[in-house]
Amino acid sequence: MKNHKRAWAGINLSGLEKNINTIKNSLSGTTEIMAVVKADAYGHGETEVVNKLCSMGIKYFAVSSLDEAINVRNITSDGEILILGYTPPEYADELIKYNIIQCIVSEEHAAELSRNAVSPVRCHIKLDTGMGRIGLKFRTVSECADCAQRITELENISAEGLFTHFAVADCDDDENIRYTENQADFIKSVYNELAGRGIKLRHVHFLNSAGAGYHFDEASTLARIGITMYGLYPNYPLPLPYEICPVMEFKAVISYVKTVESGDCISYGRTYTADGERKIATITVGYADGYSRLLSSRGQVLYKGKRCSIVGRVCMDQTMIDVTGTDAAPGDTVTLIGRDGDDEITADELASWYGTIGYEVVCGISKRVPRIYR
Numbered sequence: 497m498k499n500h501k502r503a504w505a506g507i508n509l510s511g512l513e514k515n516i517n518t519i520k521n522s523l524s525g526t527t528e529i530m531a532v533v534k535a536d537a538y539g540h541g542e543t544e545v546v547n548k549l550c551s552m553g554i555k556y557f558a559v560s561s562l563d564e565a566i567n568v569r570n571i572t573s574d575g576e577i578l579i580l581g582y583t584p585p586e587y588a589d590e591l592i593k594y595n596i597i598q599c600i601v602s603e604e605h606a607a608e609l610s611r612n613a614v615s616p617v618r619c620h621i622k623l624d625t626g627m628g629r630i631g632l633k634f635r636t637v638s639e640c641a642d643c644a645q646r647i648t649e650l651e652n653i654s655a656e657g658l659f660t661h662f663a664v665a666d667c668d669d670d671e672n673i674r675y676t677e678n679q680a681d682f683i684k685s686v687y688n689e690l691a692g693r694g695i696k697l698r699h700v701h702f703l704n705s706a707g708a709g710y711h712f713d714e715a716s717t718l719a720r721i722g723i724t725m726y727g728l729y730p731n732y733p734l735p736l737p738y739e740i741c742p743v744m745e746f747k748a749v750i751s752y753v754k755t756v757e758s759g760d761c762i763s764y765g766r767t768y769t770a771d772g773e774r775k776i777a778t779i780t781v782g783y784a785d786g787y788s789r790l791l792s793s794r795g796q797v798l799y800k801g802k803r804c805s806i807v808g809r810v811c812m813d814q815t816m817i818d819v820t821g822t823d824a825a826p827g828d829t830v831t832l833i834g835r836d837g838d839d840e841i842t843a844d845e846l847a848s849w850y851g852t853i854g855y856e857v858v859c860g861i862s863k864r865v866p867r868i869y870r
C-alpha cells in the first residue's frame with residue numbers, strides 16, 4: 497500500500513455494520529433485510545461486503561445478474577440469492593446448479609425458463625406496479641393474479657415470492673407519496689388474492705432503501721436495502737428518519753506543487769487562467785479512476801480540512817486543485833470523498849456538483865482504484 501499510494505478507496509466495514517444495525521432496528525414485525533450487493537456491492541467490493549454481512553447473520557442477498565449471483569454463491573453456500581433482473585432462459589440449469597432465485601420478468605420468460613429447465617427453478621415473480629421497467633403489468637388485481645397463478649402452475653417453476661419496485665419512494669410530496677402507496681396496495685392485493693386461491697407464496701416484498709425509510713410496511717417480508725447500507729441517501733439531501741454513515745472514502749496524493757502567475761493556464765482546453773498569483777497542486781486521480789471529468793472547474797477536495805477547488809479540466813489520471821494559502825506539499829494526502837478535519841465531502845454531495853446521484857459515484861469508482869478495508 498505505502499509503495500503504491502496513488503488513489504485508493506477506504507472501506508469502513510464497521511460503518512457498514514453500524515448502518516445495518518440502524519436499519520434493522522428501524523424495521524418491525526418479521527421484515528428481514530435482503531442486502532443488495534449488485535455492481536460489486538455498489539463499488540465497495542462484493543467479497544468483503546458479503547463476508548461481513550454473513551458474519552452479521554444476513555441471510556438474503558440480491559444481485560443484478562447470473563454472473564454476480566454465482567460470485568456471491570462462491571462466498572456464501574447457504575445464503576438466499578435473488579437475481580433482480582433478467583436471465584436468459586437457456587441458463588435455467590445454472591440457476592438450479594447454484595441454487596439461485598430468479599426474477600420472472602414476464603409470463604413468456606417464465607414459460608421459456610420452465611421449458612428449458614430439467615427441474616424446478618426457484619423464482620420470485622416481478623410485478624410492474626408503476627416503475628415501468630420489468631414485471632407483469634395489469635390494470636386489475638384479478639388479471640394480475642390470474643397471470644401470476646398461471647406462472648405458479650408451470651411445471652418447472654417453483655414460485656416462492658412476489659415483488660415489485662417503487663419508482664418514487666424517495667419523494668416527499670403528496671402526489672408521489674400516494675403513488676407509492678398505490679404501488680404497495682396493488683401488490684399486497686395480488687398477494688392476498690393468490691393466498692385466497694390457495695397459492696401461499698413465502699415472500700412478498702416491495703421495500704427498497706427509500707421504501708424502508710419513508711414508507712415502512714411490515715407486510716413486506718423483505719426490505720431490499722442497497723444505498724442506505726452503504727451510508728448514502730436515496731434522495732440527497734432529504735433526511736432519513738435515522739442516521740447513517742458513509743462507508744466509502746476516496747483519497748489521492750499531491751504529486752506536484754507550483755506557484756502560477758496571472759495569465760498562466762491550467763490543463764487541457766485552457767479553460768482556467770489564473771487571475772493572479774495562485775498555488776496550484778496536481779493530484780493523482782482522474783476520470784479513469786471514476787473521478788468524473790464533469791467535475792472540471794466545478795468540484796472541490798479537502799486538504800487538511802480545507803476545501804480546495806478543482807481548476808481546469810480533470811484529466812484521465814491527474815487533476816489540478818487550488819491550494820493557495822495552504823502548506824500543501826508533494827506526498828500529502830487529499831480527500832475526494834470522506835471526512836478530513838471538521839469538514840466532509842460525501843459521495844452524495846460530490847454527485848450533486850455534476851447532476852448525478854451518490855449511487856453512480858460509488859459504482860463508478862473504477863477497478864484500478866484499490867479498495868482498502870478496515
Ligand SMILES: *Cc1c(COP(=O)(O)O)cnc(C)c1O
Pocket residue numbers: 532534580661703704705706720721722723724730
Ligand atoms: C437496486 C435495487 C434495489 C436497491 O435500491 P436502493 O435504493 O439502493 O435501496 C432494490 N430493488 C431493486 C429491484 C433494485 O434494482
